[in-house]
Amino acid sequence: MEIVGSRRKSLLPPAGNAAPTIPLYRSAPELEVRLEDFELYAVHRLRVLKGISDALSRGKKPNEMENVVKELLKVHMSHPEASQVMNKDIISHFVLRLVYCREEELRKWFLSMETTLFRYRFLLETSEAQIALMAEFDLPYKTITNAEYENVKDKLNKVARSMNSSADTIYYKVITNFLSSLLSSSFILLRKVQVPFEKVPDLVARREVFIMKGYAYVPRNQVLSLLVTHYRSNLSKALVLTNRKWTSMIREQEKDRLTPIVEALSTSYLGPDYSQPKDFGEISLRDIDQIARSSFPLCMRYLFEKLKEDHHLKHGGRMQLGLFLKGVGLKLDDALAFWKSEFSKKVGAERFDKEYAYGIRHNYGKEGKRTDYTPYSCQKIISSTPGVGDHHGCPYRHLREENLRAALNNMGVANRALEDVMDKVRNKHYQLACTLTFEAVHGASCDQGINHPNQYYSDSKTILESRNNSKGT
Amino acid sequence: MAREEAEDTREDMVIDGVEEGHKPNYEVPDGFNSDYLMIYYGKFFPYAEMHKWMSYGNDGKHPGCDQSYFGRREFSFTLENDIYVRFQSFNDVADLENAIKKKCPFKIDIGPVYSVDPAKRNAYAQSGGNVFRPVERELVFDIDISDYDDVRFCCKGADVCSECWPLMTVAIKIIDTALREDFGFNHILWVYSGRRGVHCWVCDGKARRLDDGQRAAIVNYLHVHKGNEHSIKKVTLVGQTFHPFIGRSAEVVKEFFEEKFVSSQNLFSDEDRYEKILEMIPDESITSELRGKWQDKKRSRDDINVVRWGQLKHLLQSGKQKMLGVRRCVEEIMFTFTYPRLDLEVSKHMNHLLKAPFCIHPKTGRVCVPIDPKHCEDFDPSSAPTLSRLLEELNMGALGNGGEEVLENTSLGKSLRYFRSSFLHPLLKSCKEDIENAYAAKVQQSSNSLSW
Numbered sequence: 001m002e003i004v005g006s007r008r009k010s011l012l013p014p015a016g017n018a019a020p021t022i023p024l025y026r027s028a029p030e031l032e033v034r035l036e037d038f039e040l041y042a043v044h045r046l047r048v049l050k051g052i053s054d055a056l057s058r059g060k061k062p063n064e065m066e067n068v069v070k071e072l073l074k075v076h077m078s079h080p081e082a083s084q085v086m087n088k089d090i091i092s093h094f095v096l097r098l099v100y101c102r103e104e105e106l107r108k109w110f111l112s113m114e115t116t117l118f119r120y121r122f123l124l125e126t127s128e129a130q131i132a133l134m135a136e137f138d139l140p141y142k143t144i145t146n147a148e149y150e151n152v153k154d155k156l157n158k159v160a161r162s163m164n165s166s167a168d169t170i171y172y173k174v175i176t177n178f179l180s181s182l183l184s185s186s187f188i189l190l191r192k193v194q195v196p197f198e199k200v201p202d203l204v205a206r207r208e209v210f211i212m213k214g215y216a217y218v219p220r221n222q223v224l225s226l227l228v229t230h231y232r233s234n235l236s237k238a239l240v241l242t243n244r245k246w247t248s249m250i251r252e253q254e255k256d257r258l259t260p261i262v263e264a265l266s267t268s269y270l271g272p273d274y275s276q277p278k279d280f281g282e283i284s285l286r287d288i289d290q291i292a293r294s295s296f297p298l299c300m301r302y303l304f305e306k307l308k309e310d311h312h313l314k315h316g317g318r319m320q321l322g323l324f325l326k327g328v329g330l331k332l333d334d335a336l337a338f339w340k341s342e343f344s345k346k347v348g349a350e351r352f353d354k355e356y357a358y359g360i361r362h363n364y365g366k367e368g369k370r371t372d373y374t375p376y377s378c379q380k381i382i383s384s385t386p387g388v389g390d391h392h393g394c395p396y397r398h399l400r401e402e403n404l405r406a407a408l409n410n411m412g413v414a415n416r417a418l419e420d421v422m423d424k425v426r427n428k429h430y431q432l433a434c435t436l437t438f439e440a441v442h443g444a445s446c447d448q449g450i451n452h453p454n455q456y457y458s459d460s461k462t463i464l465e466s467r468n469n470s471k472g473t
Numbered sequence: 474m475a476r477e478e479a480e481d482t483r484e485d486m487v488i489d490g491v492e493e494g495h496k497p498n499y500e501v502p503d504g505f506n507s508d509y510l511m512i513y514y515g516k517f518f519p520y521a522e523m524h525k526w527m528s529y530g531n532d533g534k535h536p537g538c539d540q541s542y543f544g545r546r547e548f549s550f551t552l553e554n555d556i557y558v559r560f561q562s563f564n565d566v567a568d569l570e571n572a573i574k575k576k577c578p579f580k581i582d583i584g585p586v587y588s589v590d591p592a593k594r595n596a597y598a599q600s601g602g603n604v605f606r607p608v609e610r611e612l613v614f615d616i617d618i619s620d621y622d623d624v625r626f627c628c629k630g631a632d633v634c635s636e637c638w639p640l641m642t643v644a645i646k647i648i649d650t651a652l653r654e655d656f657g658f659n660h661i662l663w664v665y666s667g668r669r670g671v672h673c674w675v676c677d678g679k680a681r682r683l684d685d686g687q688r689a690a691i692v693n694y695l696h697v698h699k700g701n702e703h704s705i706k707k708v709t710l711v712g713q714t715f716h717p718f719i720g721r722s723a724e725v726v727k728e729f730f731e732e733k734f735v736s737s738q739n740l741f742s743d744e745d746r747y748e749k750i751l752e753m754i755p756d757e758s759i760t761s762e763l764r765g766k767w768q769d770k771k772r773s774r775d776d777i778n779v780v781r782w783g784q785l786k787h788l789l790q791s792g793k794q795k796m797l798g799v800r801r802c803v804e805e806i807m808f809t810f811t812y813p814r815l816d817l818e819v820s821k822h823m824n825h826l827l828k829a830p831f832c833i834h835p836k837t838g839r840v841c842v843p844i845d846p847k848h849c850e851d852f853d854p855s856s857a858p859t860l861s862r863l864l865e866e867l868n869m870g871a872l873g874n875g876g877e878e879v880l881e882n883t884s885l886g887k888s889l890r891y892f893r894s895s896f897l898h899p900l901l902k903s904c905k906e907d908i909e910n911a912y913a914a915k916v917q918q919s920s921n922s923l924s925w
């Protein structure tokens with residue numbers, strides 16, 4: 001893959017009359033990619049993968065997952081130019097390979113999400129496209145002839161009927177994936193695929209296929225589980241190779257260009273995009289003190305109070321709080337006024353304009369690369385390493401116990417609730433500690449947990465506004 | 474180890490029992506000791522065949538042969554004093570023979586073929602990574618009669634008699650047929666474990682290269698016992714029909730259970746035994762009806778076990794019984810008693826060791842001889858060759874002056890002939906073809922590079 005400055009060129013032929021299909025990402029494409037697209041596409045794909053991960057952890061059923069994936073693809077993976085959709089798909093996949101190849105945990109997550117994505121994309125295809133895709137895998141499977149089929153038909157029917165029964169059968173453990181919905185009818189299909197049995201361990205183990213002389217007779221629909229297995233193992237091997245290339249070559253070669261992007265992407269927050277305030281519009285300077293008390297998470301409230309106390313924050317604190325405020329809807333002018341009112345008490349207005357205003361405009365994408373920076377996620381904040389005099393970071397992780405207890409007391413968290421929070425802290429479950437704090441402060445439950453300071457804020461506003469509304473009526 | 478027996482017999486051992494003025498005394502007392510064993514390893518143990526087998530054709534001249542293959546196989550020895558020496562490896566047949574003769578192991582186990590010479594594994598370990606790992610291993614099965622203790626009443630533990638040994642025969646028939654018919658394996662060796670069970674070695678190339686997950690899949694396919702030790706019924710069969718494998722196995726199980734086992738184990742003659750069977754039936758009305766019938770102790774000319782099993786079957790399968798679960802109880806009972814019980818862990822992992830064929834079991838002194846699955850019902854463990862018998866034959870001059878075919882005339886001869894002609898020769902023939910084909914394919918193959 002060639003990464004270029006700002007030109008764009010499509011080297012892929014137009015899709016032609018073939019049905020849109022799923023790339024198998026066999027090798028990195030000969031494509032030129034703009035640096036911006038490199039990052040942007042990757043972020044878009046990450047949102048798809050994160051969406052899948054969320055849906056799975058919420059226990060979505062296979063048929064619901066199909067819709068989830070369809071929707072995620074529509075929202076994030078579309079492109080204004082139809083000819084670019086496939087390119088975007090391929091590029092984003094290969095960029096994320098770079099991002100996620102570098103650690104075992106990252107590889108596992110990526111592998112699992114990409115495999116799930118593949119599975120549901122396959123199901124969303126027409127059956128013609130499915131057959132075409134199966135052929136593309138070039139696996140040692142062959143379709144059996146009708147004569148062969150006639151020979152084993154009785155046996156195949158027996159296998160099907162042996163599974164088609166009540167729930168506590170020893171043959172047919174209830175399958176938790178999409179296959180369960182297809183199994184009962186799928187054996188009627190005439191076309192069978194004959195597969196060396198070593199490729200279908202699960203189906204064999206559960207006696208869900210007929211096997212003869214080392215071949216399993218697998219209905220077409222069940223072949224998907226084989227494709228998925230195959231896809232997964234190819235990708236798994238490729239990730240290991242990518243990692244090798246990354247450490248031996250790419251990281252150094254690209255240290256000024258791709259490496260910082262890749263490294264930033266892996267710690268980047270994968271949830272909803274809080275860079276643009278969405279739900280509650282803007283906040284005004286007048287209300288900010290009151291809102292900080294009612295709806296800021298501890299990390300932001302702590303920075304806010306330190307700023308009021310010291311009239312200064314070091315760089316890490318300015319970034320963490322500044323981007324958060326941008327995310328909750330503080331406009332650039334207000335942000336400048338806000339920071340200036342505090343800083344000028346210590347360094348004077350002139351020095352603020354000269355040394356600090358640039359950074360704030362920069363956060364809003366008005367200076368430098370004009371990138372619209374994204375507010376930090378919990379993950380990023382927790383993994384930061386505040387030094388002496390820094391106040392940023394995650395208080396549950398970075399504050400000393402007595403200071404944390406005092407800060408929590410200050411928020412009104414005490415007694416039993418406080419001990420519960422401290423218990424999570426001791427077990428290093430910082431986000432759970434924050435979630436418990438949220439629940440104690442708001443007297444309401446927070447089922448999905450806290451993943452992002454701006455999510456804490458918006459969840460808080462939702463609760464407070466619904467209370468105000470119900471008071472009003 | 475049978476140390477005590479061994480001490481007792483050592484003094485009496487006679488090898489050249491010819492003394493002037495006496496009739497020759499060829500008798501060798503039963504038993505097992507290192508002196509006997511030394512002679513066995515000196516005169517009887519089939520080194521060449523074992524080496525041929527474990528080389529899988531790689532000891533040939535063809536450029537596709539992997540000359541390091543045999544040397545990467547793990548052997549482990551259990552020595553006389555119970556010292557267990559793992560990760561032995563040998564360059565060639567002479568090396569193997571010398572080591573066995575020198576160390577005289579009471580037991581020889583065979584492990585996997587590793588990625589590197591297992592004897593040098595420590596040297597490789599220092600280079601880090603996963604260099605030392607198993608890469609090939611026969612698919613093996615271990616079936617032990619002592620795992621049937623809850624369903625046999627003639628013997629317990631390591632004991633075995635002609636009433637319960639047929640359970641092993643049933644196991645061989647069912648597993649062997651499945652391995653050949655379903656999985657398409659051809660090179661399968663069944664071996665008497667020397668005491669209370671049988672071992673199975675599946676040696677086809679594709680069996681040797683199965684990964685642990687695939688091994689587990691095959692084992693689970695063959696495995697139907699799901700109950701724990703607290704549940705009496707160990708098998709549950711549901712579904713409108715049987716999977717073809719279960720259906721085929723059910724025929725073997727039924728024939729054996731009804732024609733032999735129900736009588737030989739007296740399954741219905743006393744209350745304790747038949748109560749266990751009745752507990753497997755989920756329908757109270759049926760069990761109380763049967764109990765009522767069986768109170769009457771009047772003598773009959775027919776075998777009471779057969780009669781009562783017939784009554785049970787009739788009630789469970791009569792037209793009144795609409796519930797599939799009740800009708801299936803008949804098969805479930807038969808499977809619980811007689812379907813093969815596999816030692817799952819042995820089969821699931823590449824790096825499990827298994828005793829080599831042609832070892833001598835220290836407790837019985839019997840040679841672990843191959844069993845022909847086609848005639849497995851003819852195999853009688855009590856007539857398997859013993860160490861002392863072989864030594865007698867040696868004393869009687871069965872080996873003549875040495876030479877190639879000398880073992881033919883001993884009680885080991887039949888086993889060796891079977892091993893060579895029915896197992897080893899066909900195996901080596903197909904190994905040769907595999908090596909040639911793989912080599913041709915490799916030469917032809919163009920390299921596929923993967924990029925990121």
Ligand SMILES: [Zn+2]
Binds near residue numbers: 625635636638
């Ligand atoms: Zn017995």
